[in-house]
Amino acid sequence: xxxxxxxxxxxxxAISTASLPDxxxxxxxFFMVTTVMREVTLLVENQKPYASEIKKLEKKxxxxxxxxxxxxESLRATLGAEPRIQLNDSFARLAEIKPFIxxxxxxxxxxxxxxxxxxxxxxxxVKMGLIxxxxxxxxxxxxxxLNYSTKKGDITKNE
Amino acid sequence: xxxxxxxxxxxxxxTTTMDVDSGISxxxxxxxxxxxxxxxxxxxxxxxxxxxxxxxxxxxxxxxxIEDLREAAKKFLDNNGNGKCDYxxxxxxxxxxxxxxxxxxxxxxxxxxxxxxxISVQNELVAAINELRNEYANRKYGKxxxxxxxxxxxxxADAYPQKISxxxxxxx
Numbered sequence: 001x002x003x004x005x006x007x008x009x010x011x012x013x014a015i016s017t018a019s020l021p022d023x024x025x026x027x028x029x030f031f032m033v034t035t036v037m038r039e040v041t042l043l044v045e046n047q048k049p050y051a052s053e054i055k056k057l058e059k060k061x062x063x064x065x066x067x068x069x070x071x072x073e074s075l076r077a078t079l080g081a082e083p084r085i086q087l088n089d090s091f092a093r094l095a096e097i098k099p100f101i102x103x104x105x106x107x108x109x110x111x112x113x114x115x116x117x118x119x120x121x122x123x124x125x126v127k128m129g130l131i132x133x134x135x136x137x138x139x140x141x142x143x144x145x146l147n148y149s150t151k152k153g154d155i156t157k158n159e
Numbered sequence: 160x161x162x163x164x165x166x167x168x169x170x171x172x173x174t175t176t177m178d179v180d181s182g183i184s185x186x187x188x189x190x191x192x193x194x195x196x197x198x199x200x201x202x203x204x205x206x207x208x209x210x211x212x213x214x215x216x217x218x219x220x221x222x223x224x225i226e227d228l229r230e231a232a233k234k235f236l237d238n239n240g241n242g243k244c245d246y247x248x249x250x251x252x253x254x255x256x257x258x259x260x261x262x263x264x265x266x267x268x269x270x271x272x273x274x275x276x277x278i279s280v281q282n283e284l285v286a287a288i289n290e291l292r293n294e295y296a297n298r299k300y301g302k303x304x305x306x307x308x309x310x311x312x313x314x315x316a317d318a319y320p321q322k323i324s325x326x327x328x329x330x331x
Contacts, residue, residue, distance in 0.1 A: 028168040036175075050278075053183060053285040128268050
């Protein structure tokens, strides 16, 4: 009889999910844009040390990476636990660094070759002997701009 | 529709690596030895840091810890022994460095030194120089180093140049 009869039951009405696809798409595009696919599969352990006085590497195409560390757990059986150098997707010997750097340098256009940076991504437990050998090879290859890849943080975390 | 979007979203969430490449930048000396012999550096202008295979530090001939290194390096660089550096605030100890432009930090490590200690030492030495530049920037322009214009930053960098020389590793 009353026109203003209360709707019966149901409790609280369900939240509209009409905008859900929009939100999901927004997040999707965000992650699609920010994502950087790993270009190499790491074969070595890579627990980088902490440092606070760091600089960002701006131009990705000018950076060449040299990985140093113990082979990963799964490769220990065949390769042992001695730290190794990894260039691109394979292990390398010291003597292979120079040709690798020279080859990488030819891929950079001529005007920017002097700006090439080599980033050493070494595990924090590697001994300096190997790193020094790598540095000597880089000097021979005339790749003098060097960056020790680190995580941002206080050095007291380097334990 | 939302299902597909969710699927893709989860894929990108999993594959995404947000790490930005950053680290401590240095320059290596060229492989060819210089044709002319460099002028000799006076012992008092040299700040020697040795790191042995057990990751212990010897700074200027004395046992030290990494925590002390930054202060010691700052004191050395800012010493102003000959009194010609008008922006320095050092103690003017005649036995320490003449001026920031003449002061050289010499770093030598053992082949068995671990990489993390080496990075810590490098970090502290660079931090000492950065702090001095920052303090000078605050005195002269009343701003932090990061907020200065490019030519002013260059001026600060020239006032306190980053002179860290690395010797080849020895067995200490």
